Amino acid sequence: xxxxxxxxxMVVDDSAVIRGMITRILESSPGIQVVASAQNGEIALNQYNxxxxxxxxxxxxxxxxxxxxxxxxxxxxxxxxxxxxxxxxTLQNAEISLRxxxxxxxxxxxxxxxxxxxxxxAGFHDRIITLVxxxxxxxxxxxxxxxxxLTVPANPDAPERAKFVLPPPGxxxxxxxxxxxxxxxxxxxxxxxxxxxxxxFEFFKPLKDIKNIPVxxxxxxxxxxxxxxxxxxxxxxxxxxxxAAEGMPLLPGRAHLARGGMHMTLQKNPAGQLCxxxxxxxxxxxCKPAVDPMLRSLLPHYARxxxxxxxxGMGADGMLxxxxxxxxxxxxxxxxxxxxxxWGMPGAVATQGLCCKVATPRELGAWVAKKVL
Numbered sequence: 001x002x003x004x005x006x007x008x009x010m011v012v013d014d015s016a017v018i019r020g021m022i023t024r025i026l027e028s029s030p031g032i033q034v035v036a037s038a039q040n041g042e043i044a045l046n047q048y049n050x051x052x053x054x055x056x057x058x059x060x061x062x063x064x065x066x067x068x069x070x071x072x073x074x075x076x077x078x079x080x081x082x083x084x085x086x087x088x089x090t091l092q093n094a095e096i097s098l099r100x101x102x103x104x105x106x107x108x109x110x111x112x113x114x115x116x117x118x119x120x121x122a123g124f125h126d127r128i129i130t131l132v133x134x135x136x137x138x139x140x141x142x143x144x145x146x147x148x149x150l151t152v153p154a155n156p157d158a159p160e161r162a163k164f165v166l167p168p169p170g171x172x173x174x175x176x177x178x179x180x181x182x183x184x185x186x187x188x189x190x191x192x193x194x195x196x197x198x199x200x201f202e203f204f205k206p207l208k209d210i211k212n213i214p215v216x217x218x219x220x221x222x223x224x225x226x227x228x229x230x231x232x233x234x235x236x237x238x239x240x241x242x243x244a245a246e247g248m249p250l251l252p253g254r255a256h257l258a259r260g261g262m263h264m265t266l267q268k269n270p271a272g273q274l275c276x277x278x279x280x281x282x283x284x285x286x287c288k289p290a291v292d293p294m295l296r297s298l299l300p301h302y303a304r305x306x307x308x309x310x311x312x313g314m315g316a317d318g319m320l321x322x323x324x325x326x327x328x329x330x331x332x333x334x335x336x337x338x339x340x341x342x343w344g345m346p347g348a349v350a351t352q353g354l355c356c357k358v359a360t361p362r363e364l365g366a367w368v369a370k371k372v373l
Contacts, residue, residue: 041070193313
């Protein structure tokens, strides 16, 4: 019997027009089916228990029951539920969405501010479809109407994440040798995406006392979010963390988080001091900020003394940069499949034989602590 890809979705928004538009966007993609919709959190909880969708697209501000209240109740009864927050990008909503991810939401998508923008925004279309697809699965037999079979286009310009096919669970991973006991990194580089905030909190808890080396982090997030995420990392872990700024000196004992919408790279200023540079160049791996340019920029300055950790996330951003790091004689570790929300980025480096360690974020943090503390 043939197998087809299927992702079943519930859309929750108080606007019937927005629900209809998001439904049309999603169902324009083969293999995606919207099985339920709801205008508030209370109805969404009932619909979820009835339809058991693979992923929920959840608005924040709704009457009767808002998205955060609904999320908390949903995660109590269904801790494995995959919920994506979708709301207009404001400072308040960014703070609320970060709180939602701490409660268990897997990601956030900025919703365009008008219906015309929703219809015309290719970035919104691509992002929501790609994210929903990452939570689908293969099913046997014919797909239910109106879902259509997934066909992969032979398009050389397709997103890197669409080209990377995850191996089945349990696929053996070949690990490289771990660093010798006396090896010590001079910089720690971390990359993450979908599910990343929670993974970052877990990873850095054992590293709050890091003092002797700098830390650089690229988390795929839009502007407005990253300054708040830096605050939350410090609040949850005790590690000093700041949002990157142009010309900011790279300091030991401090984590430097890439600013949303800008690649974060490293360069020397006229005085010869290593500083951060915010690069407004084109997206890489359809991401901005992206992990690969960050890693490339470290190589001329740190070479074999880089320790890279790739956490949960869609696609394969960080794979090429990690390969270059390994070729320079440095080391890469990645989050395991069981604990990842999406095993795209860590799966890419793990299955390419680039890792010396694959484990949960907390285990990786403890392992790194032995190398840097």
